[in-house]
Amino acid sequence: MVRVAVAAVLVALVLLAGPLAAVVQRSYFEDERGALERTALAATVAVGPEFTAGDAVELPAPRPGGRLGVYDLSMRLRAGTGGKTGDAVARRAAGGKVVRGSSGPDLVVAVPVVSTERVIGVVRASVPARSVWFRVLWAWGLLLGVTLFALATAVLVARRQARALSTPVEALSRAATQIAAGDLGARAGPCGIAELDQLAYSQNAMVEQLTRLLQRERDFSANASHQLRTALTGLQLGLEAGQGLPAGADLRPVVREALEGTRHLEETVEEVLRLARADTAGQHPVPRERLVRVLDRAESRWHGVLAATGRRLEFRSPPGTESFHVPGRTTGQILDVLLDNALRHGRGTTVVTVREAAGAVAIDVADEGRLALDPGAVFARGSTTGSGTGIGLAVARELAEAAGGRLGVRAAAPTTFTLLLPGPEG
Known part of the structure; x- marks a missing residue:
């Protein structure tokens, strides 16, 4: 210049x-x-x-x-x-x-x-x-x-203008270098030059989109690993139990349990994929089924697991709840997260209660423990007080919102989580 x-x-x-x-x-x-x-x-x-x-x-x-x-x-x-x-x-x-x-x-x-x-x-x-x-x-x-004075003035003005133009370009270059080095929080600031500000805005928008995509990929990997862990553990325990049966024993119950485990594993994969697609393509319709069947399956999965640790599991469905229909697979996944959370961080008897609340289906999952985290932060990714990953409750809330529902803390002592789903349908 x-x-x-x-x-x-x-x-x-x-x-x-x-x-x-x-x-x-x-x-x-x-x-x-x-x-x-x-x-x-x-x-x-x-x-x-x-x-x-x-x-x-x-x-x-x-x-x-x-x-x-x-x-x-x-x-x-x-x-x-x-x-x-x-x-x-x-x-x-x-x-x-x-x-x-x-x-x-x-x-x-x-x-x-x-x-x-x-x-x-x-x-x-x-x-x-x-x-x-x-x-x-x-x-x-x-x-x-x-x-000569005019020439010197022109040189000074040209150098100043060149600095005014090169400084924001160098800032853009530094931001791009930082982003290429892995710092996705680097952003280019405005400089007052419309064309360069537009370039900085486009670069920042591109980086934010890439950051969202990368975060979505990380979240998907974390969600998949967390949700599949419980299903795979149950399947493994069932197969190990079948392996320990004496020769000639009837293996059909073990096979049925394994088939139920694989079906639940398949549903888990589909739910994680649906949750990932919901971020980019909006919500997808979820098949609805009777809530009683969803609760029965959850009880069969978790009764033995909690009993193995000396814990009781109770399901309470007042009269009239038999006609409730809910997004089956989504509700089952959320219940798995809440029951796993009660197993790892709660104590005493775990009670799952179904009720109707203001035209919605409410499912309360309570145990006899006390919530150690602030209720406002318990659903944040990475928030945990034990050896967990701090992902489960965040995934459960995302699943509830993707199904048009809401998951929140009803009480800190005893610890009670409430899942609200769209109104009952017969």
């Missing part, structure tokens, strides 16, 4: 300064010749008719450093200063017209002296051309100084 600006200014200065220098030179020489002519005309007034009779002539002072003289028609100097005989310029002026010219190193103007309509002499005025050149050179020096 600096080079372009300097080149443009140089071209402009050359195109301007060259003709201007020529105009200055011509103007100075023309002005000097005009001054010589006025001096010579003033001298002709002092030359009267008696000049032809040989009378003396009193001439005014010549130009500084110059000479002024009057010649008769024989080109002999009669008064003033100058050559003893007239030069070619003086001889041409004797023809009756003012002549401007040069004679050696001098500028010369010759004016004829007219009396009774005839030429009786010639007044010649001259100055050394070097005195005019001296003034021309001074003017050229001043012009050169102005040119």
Whole structure:
């Protein structure tokens, strides 16, 4: 940018300064010749008719450093200063017209002296051309100084403008480098230049979109690993129990339990995928089924697990709840998270209660423990008080919201979580 600006200014200065220098030179020489002519005309007034009779002539002072003289028609100097005989310029002026010219190193103007309509002499005025050149050179020096000042100003302005443009570009480059190095929190700030601000906005929007995509991928991996862990553990325990049966024992119950485990595992995968798709393509319809069946399956999965730790599990469904229909797979996944949370962080009996609340289906999962975390932070990813990952409750809330429901903390002591789902349907 600096080079372009300097080149443009140089071209402009050359195109301007060259003709201007020529105009200055011509103007100075023309002005000097005009001054010589006025001096010579003033001298002709002092030359009267008696000049032809040989009378003396009193001439005014010549130009500084110059000479002024009057010649008769024989080109002999009669008064003033100058050559003893007239030069070619003086001889041409004797023809009756003012002549401007040069004679050696001098500028010369010759004016004829007219009396009774005839030429009786010639007044010649001259100055050394070097005195005019001296003034021309001074003017050229001043012009050169102005040119250099303009060039220096252009360089300073160009450098400042280049810095004003390069600084935000460098900031964009640094932000891009930080992002490429893995710092997805790096952002480019505004600089006040509309085009660069638009570029920074586009870059920031791109990074935010990439960050959301990466976060969604991480969340999907975490959700999948967390949700599949419980299902795989139950399947493994069932198969290990079948392996320990004596030879010839009926394995059909074990196979049925394994098939139920694989079905639940498949539902878990579908729910995690549905949750991931809900972030990008909106909510998808979830098959609804009777809540009683969902609770029965949850009880079969978790009764033995809690009993193995000396814990009781109770399901309470008041009369009238048999007609409740809910998103089956989603509700089952949320119950798995809440029961797993009760197993790991709660104590005593775990009670699952179904009720109708303001036109919605409410499912309370309570145990005899106390909530250690702040209720406002318990659903944040990574929030945990034990060896858990702090992902389960966050996934459960996302699943509930994706199904059009809501999951919250009803009480901290005893710990009670409430799942609200869209209203009951028969």
